[in-house]
Amino acid sequence: MKRRNKFAYTVLAFLTLTIISSCDDDEQDLIVQEQQEEEQEPEQPMTDNSQSVVINEIKYLGEDTIEILNNGNDTVDLNDYWLCLGPGQYVQLSTLTPVSGSLELASGDYVVVNSTLPDAQGGLGLYNSDAFTNADALVDFVQWGAAGSARENIAVAANQWSAGDFIPLVANEESSIAYDGEGNGSTDWAETATVTFGAVNVVTEPETISLASFNVTITNVVNYLDAQIFNTPDGASEPGPVTVAGGAYSVDFQAVPGTKLNFATMQVVSNDWFYGPTGAGVALFENGIPVTGDITDQIYLWDSGTEEEDEATFTSEPGGAEAGEPDDDITVRMVTTDVTDMVKVTLAYDEPTRTFTLNIKNIQGAMATDPVILSPGIVVLHALANPLFDAGQPERQLGLAKIAVQGNPADLFEWFTEKGSTGAPLRLSSSYSVFSPGIVYAFGDASDPVFTQGEAAVAGSGLEELAEDGNNGVMFDYVTSQLNLPAAKSNEAAPIGPGESLTFSLNDVPEGYKLGFNTMFVFTNDWFLAYNNSGFPLWDENGSPKSGTEATLKTYLYDSGTEVDQTVGFGADQAPWQSGPNTGAADGNTAVRRVSEIEDVQFGKGLISSPAGVVGIEDPRGGYNVVKVTVTPN
Numbered sequence: 222m223k224r225r226n227k228f229a230y231t232v233l234a235f236l237t238l239t240i241i242s243s244c245d246d247d248e249q250d251l252i253v254q255e256q257q258e259e260e261q262e263p264e265q266p267m268t269d270n271s272q273s274v275v276i277n278e279i280k281y282l283g284e285d286t287i288e289i290l291n292n293g294n295d296t297v298d299l300n301d302y303w304l305c306l307g308p309g310q311y312v313q314l315s316t317l318t319p320v321s322g323s324l325e326l327a328s329g330d331y332v333v334v335n336s337t338l339p340d341a342q343g344g345l346g347l348y349n350s351d352a353f354t355n356a357d358a359l360v361d362f363v364q365w366g367a368a369g370s371a372r373e374n375i376a377v378a379a380n381q382w383s384a385g386d387f388i389p390l391v392a393n394e395e396s397s398i399a400y401d402g403e404g405n406g407s408t409d410w411a412e413t414a415t416v417t418f419g420a421v422n423v424v425t426e427p428e429t430i431s432l433a434s435f436n437v438t439i440t441n442v443v444n445y446l447d448a449q450i451f452n453t454p455d456g457a458s459e460p461g462p463v464t465v466a467g468g469a470y471s472v473d474f475q476a477v478p479g480t481k482l483n484f485a486t487m488q489v490v491s492n493d494w495f496y497g498p499t500g501a502g503v504a505l506f507e508n509g510i511p512v513t514g515d516i517t518d519q520i521y522l523w524d525s526g527t528e529e530e531d532e533a534t535f536t537s538e539p540g541g542a543e544a545g546e547p548d549d550d551i552t553v554r555m556v557t558t559d560v561t562d563m564v565k566v567t568l569a570y571d572e573p574t575r576t577f578t579l580n581i582k583n584i585q586g587a588m589a590t591d592p593v594i595l596s597p598g599i600v601v602l603h604a605l606a607n608p609l610f611d612a613g614q615p616e617r618q619l620g621l622a623k624i625a626v627q628g629n630p631a632d633l634f635e636w637f638t639e640k641g642s643t644g645a646p647l648r649l650s651s652s653y654s655v656f657s658p659g660i661v662y663a664f665g666d667a668s669d670p671v672f673t674q675g676e677a678a679v680a681g682s683g684l685e686e687l688a689e690d691g692n693n694g695v696m697f698d699y700v701t702s703q704l705n706l707p708a709a710k711s712n713e714a715a716p717i718g719p720g721e722s723l724t725f726s727l728n729d730v731p732e733g734y735k736l737g738f739n740t741m742f743v744f745t746n747d748w749f750l751a752y753n754n755s756g757f758p759l760w761d762e763n764g765s766p767k768s769g770t771e772a773t774l775k776t777y778l779y780d781s782g783t784e785v786d787q788t789v790g791f792g793a794d795q796a797p798w799q800s801g802p803n804t805g806a807a808d809g810n811t812a813v814r815r816v817s818e819i820e821d822v823q824f825g826k827g828l829i830s831s832p833a834g835v836v837g838i839e840d841p842r843g844g845y846n847v848v849k850v851t852v853t854p855n
Contacts, residue, residue, distance in 0.1 A: 273297065276347055276361045277331065278422055280397040281338040288333045288418045289347065291326040292402070299324040302360070303348040304336055307371025311353065312336055321419040333418045340705060341390070344370025363410065365398060366390045381405050388412075393731070396427045431732040433766040434855035435759060437661045437709075437725040439740060439750075441717050442838045442849050443650045444605045446480060447824045448637035450630050451581075452597030462489055462628065463595040466585035472600050475575050475825040477653050477790055478506040479718065483608050485621060486581060486598030487628040488563070490591045492528035492545045494556055495598075495625040496520055496564055496581070500607035503568075505577065511570040520566045522556040524548075525616050525625035553610040553621075563593045596628025601637065602824060604653060604719035609633075641843020645831040651819045651845035652744065652789045655716040657691025657796075659723045659740030662700045662708035663730040668754045669737045670704055671696065677811040678781055684739070684813075688749040688781035690802040691716065691741040707734070716743055726855065732760050736772060736852065743796050746805055747784040748816055750836055750848055752776050759852065766854035773837035773850045778816040782808050790823045819845065 273293020280286040287304065291297050305311040314324055314334065322332030338345065344364035352358040354375060362376035365388040376382035388398055388407045399413045399422040414427040451470045452460035463470060470486070481502035488494040503519050505512055524530075528545035562584060569578040579600060585593045601608045609621055616622050620633025639647045664670050671682055678684040681703075683696025693710050700708040707730050711723040723740060735756030742748040757772040780786065784805040787794060794805030815834030821827060835844025 273328075274299070274302075274326065274347065274360055275400060276345065276363050278397055278399045278416075278418060279338065279345065279363065279365075280416060280418075281343065281365065282340055282391060282394040282396070284335065285338040286320065286333060286335055286397070286418055287338075287345070288331055289326065290331050290400075291328055294328050296325060296327045299326050299332065301350065303351055303353070304334075305346045305348055305353050305372060306339070306343055308353075310371075311351070313351070331419045339366075342366025342370065342387075344373050344376070344387075346372040346376060362405075363398075363400075364388065364407075392427050392430055399424055431764060432729045433732070433759070434726065434728040435730060435736075435766065436853045436855050437727055437736065437738065438722050438851040438853075439656065439659060439711075439725075439738065440722040440849045440851070441656050441719050441847065442605075443653055443719040443847050445601065445603050445608060445637055445649050445846075446476070446653060447474060447600075447602040447649065447826060448634055449474060449600045450597065450634050451484075451486075451600060452630070455580075460597060462597070463581075463583045466583055466593070468595075469580050469582035470595065470598070471581075472579045473576050474579070474600065474602060475823065476505050476577060476602055477823045478509050479604060479653050480505045480824075481603050481606075482568075482577075482579065482600065483603060484579070484581070484598055484600045485609055485624050485630070485633075487596035487625055488522060488591075489594035489596050489628060492530050493525040493548070493622065493625040495523050495525060495621075496560060496595070497523060497609065500610060500612055502603060502606070502608070505568075505602075511568075511577070513568050513570050515565065515567050517561055517564065517566045520560055520564065521558050522560050522563070523610075523625075524554050524556050525610075525622050526551040526553050527616060527622040527626055551615045552613050553616055554612065564595070596624070597630055598624055598628075599630040599633055599637075604650070641835075641841055643830075643832060643835075643842045643844075645829060645835065645843030646846060647839055647841075647843050648846060649826070650847055651821055651826075651829045651831075652742075652823055652847070653719070654742050654744035654790065654847070655718045656723060656750070656848075657687065657716050657741035657743050658693050658711045658714055659725075659738060660687070660693045660696050660700070660708060660710055661725045661727050661736060661738040662706050663727060663734040663736060663759060664704075664706050664756060665731065665734050669751070669756055670706070671700065671737060671739065672751070672754075672779075672781075672813050674754050674779070674814065675812050678783055678813060684749075684781055685747070685783045685803075687739050688741055688747040688779075689784055689805070690796055691743055692802070693739070696739060711740075728855075730759055732764055734759055738850070741796070742778060742847070744790040746786050746792055746795055747781040747808070748786075749779050749781060750776060751779055752850075757850075757852070768853050770849055770851050772852055773848065774840060776837050776848055776850055777834040778836045778845060778847075779834065780808075780814050780816050782811040782813050784808055788822050789819060 277290035278288040300315040302314045317334045320333040347361040348358045350358045356378035359379040362381040368385040368387045377384050386407045388410045391412045396412050397416045398410050401409050411424045413424045415423045415425040451472045454463045455469045483502040485495045485497045526548050529548050531545050565582045567580045583593050619636045623629045623632050641647045683699045686692040686695040697710050700706050709725040709727045739751050753775045818830045831844040836847045838849050
């Protein structure tokens with residue numbers, strides 16, 4: 222039992238006097254005589270001053286702090302006392318320098334010390350010797366977070382605690398747990414927002430902090446990779462249609478595995494028909510091998526749904542002035558799957574230059590019911606389906622109808638190649654790449670705790686492992702174990718390509734916290750995608766969890782500064798092609814910085830400049846167009 226104050230003894234004396242006054246004279250004489258005999262015996266001193274010493278307040282989040290109170294009558298020397306959490310986790314008080322107070326602890330005084338405490342759960346014993354398994358040596362005990370700590374059974378034997386009892390964890394780092402001065406159980410302790418080390422405990426309710434869980438989705442939206450107009454027939458010196466059998470258009474372009482081809486060219490002797498592949502396009506590689514030869518069986522004749530078919534308004538020249546009536550069916554639909562008597566479409570590939578040649582030839586076979594005339598058109602290289610149209614849906618009014626009706630690809634080409642306010646592309650992706658498995662985390666500080674733009678990667682943070690090799694495990698351990706922050710690894714363990722997503726379940730995020738995330742841009746040496754250093758606010762100004770794609774806007778491409786950069790998609794020391802993890806020369810510039818330009822060798826677009834390193838899809842500034850980030854409260 223913890224020692225009580227003098228109030229109890231005052232009550233005892235009062236009761237004794239009351240009893241004496243109510244007795245007859247003989248009884249009173251006997252009682253007085255017994256009292257006198259007791260008073261003649263010398264007062265027995267307390268054999269264990271330790272019972273007057275209690276653990277009075279503890280702060281185990283942030284700066285670990287312990288307050289001890291002497292609520293007895295005599296000074297107690299604590300130099301030989303010990304604090305013990307369990308086997309191998311103990312410290313003698315004489316080895317600690319008090320924050321305040323003295324280890325020669327006078328009656329009613331406090332001594333405050335710093336000693337390492339567990340954040341999640343623990344049981345702290347105060348001992349008057351190092352006999353940690355001896356109940357007689359245990360002076361006081363307190364347990365938080367969970368039952369079953371190492372010295373709980375000793376505390377139970379010493380009548381200092383009840384088996385299975387514990388104090389709930391505090392809600393935030395600013396709080397401590399404070400003793401009320403009576404009893405030996407969790408109900409005698411309370412979380413307090415008013416820390417009073419070295420003074421009387423004051424219990425105030427901590428501010429209630431709302432928690433929320435979020436689903437985070439990081440989508441690889443790499444799609445439009447190049448667009449080219451073709452308008453000059455083979456052997457001609459001026460743009461124009463292909464009007465005779467044997468005539469053709471040829472288009473040269475570069476591409477990498479994962480790329481698809483689509484194109485559109487008008488069948489001029491029609492109101493609004495055009496030749497092209499399905500919306501899915503033609504895969505340019507199979508198992509990494511370039512596709513070559515005749516691909517006509519993948520080419521169809523399509524109706525754009527723009528004009529009603531009427532031979533009276535057919536035109537024999539692209540851009541003809543005559544126009545037909547609007548089509549009753551405004552959807553893009555197939556006219557025929559067999560165009561082998563109209564056109565022949567082939568692919569050739571030159572290995573040294575990595576160049577494909579697309580050839581669209583006017584066959585004008587004997588079975589063709591109408592003359593075949595081909596108009597100028599457009600070629601689009603893409604990674605996702607349906608870059609030009611969705612079969613069964615209305616034409617998008619971006620310029621395909623102008624090709625199908627007038628043979629003019631200018632509007633559609635300008636849409637694909639439009640630039641943002643900084644001069645970077647609005648829609649064309651800079652490169653083809655997959656994303657590595659990633660990590661998301663939430664933090665309450667002013668800036669991201671994992672990396673700082675302009676400074677070198679922090680050793681042990683896991684940034685190098687993630688940015689170079691796509692390993693998210695080290696960073697996850699750093700965030701959860703060392704920073705004690707909410708975090709989640711992606712539910713997908715394999716890299717994700719265009720159209721696929723990394724998904725995360727981020728739980729128990731305190732109100733006011735912000736989102737940080739990292740995933741490697743895999744076809745590089747050490748580049749990663751992340752939100753800017755300030756973090757994305759997960760809560761709005763009204764304290765409600767946010768939802769939507771707003772986090773996309775300030776997501777950027779960063780160079781971690783750990784490895785020398787090689788051409789995107791062609792580096793021998795890049796993760797898909799390197800001999801092993803952490804392979805590659807060290808970067809002379811170790812600062813984490815945004816990637817301000819990319820030399821596109823994959824598709825031959827040349828230098829793409831984005832001073833801010835913008836990666837969000839269709840950011841009005843223009844950029845690399847590779848990612849969309851979606852946050853949804855769970």
